[in-house]
Amino acid sequence: MDLDRYKSPSQRARVFSEKWVQSNLSCPACIHSLTKAPNNTKVRDFVCPICSDAFELKSKRGSFGPIVADGAYQSMVDIIRSGRAPHLVLLSYTSDYAVRDVIAIPNRFLIEEIVIPRPPLGEHCRRAGWQGCNLNVAMLPPDGKVAYVSNFEKRPAEDVRSEWNRTAFLDRLDSSSRGWLTLTMSLVRSIGKQEFCLRKR
């Protein structure tokens, strides 16, 4: 891939990660290859032509931590409430452009509880008053982070699909029920036991 003709590092990162997704990622639900959305489309970077599902790509040199930067706070809350949020794809790569980890977060796990507002930009800023947000992905259960690539190793598409479709029942719930259930799943998973009891001691 000829990245040298792109001068800015952010442009180079974008071209690299988009190309990688186009040639390596299939729709986790149906395994069809994803197509790039037209450049002027807001938020949605890739679309599955079979499911019509939309995917937003975030890429980072190094690793993603528990907090992932996102766009405007209110737009994120609105799109979650409307049930039309895209799935997120988090791609991390090394300084020599080797893909280390790729994780997909199904939109069924994008809940208001993980959206943290950032302070609005101060009056000296060009976009004064604009308020962004971060996503606290550490609050999600493991089921909400489906790995395509883990520590440089690509997983079989069938494994990704079965993991992705295992939580499809959440799609039938409204956003507030999904929020409650997702956080409960997260707590139950953190206990790490097959059986537990709610009795107070």
Ligand SMILES: [Zn+2]
């Ligand atoms: Zn699909």
